[in-house]
Amino acid sequence: MKNYYQxxxxxxxxxxxxxxxxxxxxxxxxxxxVNFDLYVQAIENAMQAIxxxxxxxxxxxxxxxxxxxYFDYVSESTLKKWVQRYIWHVAKELGEI
Numbered sequence: 001m002k003n004y005y006q007x008x009x010x011x012x013x014x015x016x017x018x019x020x021x022x023x024x025x026x027x028x029x030x031x032x033x034v035n036f037d038l039y040v041q042a043i044e045n046a047m048q049a050i051x052x053x054x055x056x057x058x059x060x061x062x063x064x065x066x067x068x069x070y071f072d073y074v075s076e077s078t079l080k081k082w083v084q085r086y087i088w089h090v091a092k093e094l095g096e097i
């Protein structure tokens with residue numbers, strides 16, 4: 001899956017941190033299954049930082065790797081913005097920034 005990362009703005013991370021957070025979020029179901037509460041709590045707390053109408057598409061894109069084109073009810077640019085902000089909030093919850 002291509003990774004579109006906006007390198008400007010207040011919600012930017014170092015590239016390695018950004019990629020690490022993406023993979024961590026993708027393993028959300030695994031972390032829930034093995035009760036790894038630190039990561040589960042960080043991922044769930046970050047969900048509260050974005051508007052509720054974007055939580056489901058952001059989760060489906062990051063956890064289940066659905067492409068941006070799959071979501072016909074939200075524009076690609078809007079979804080990219082909230083994906084980036086969500087990843088930033090996960091990093092913040094984990095103390096990476």
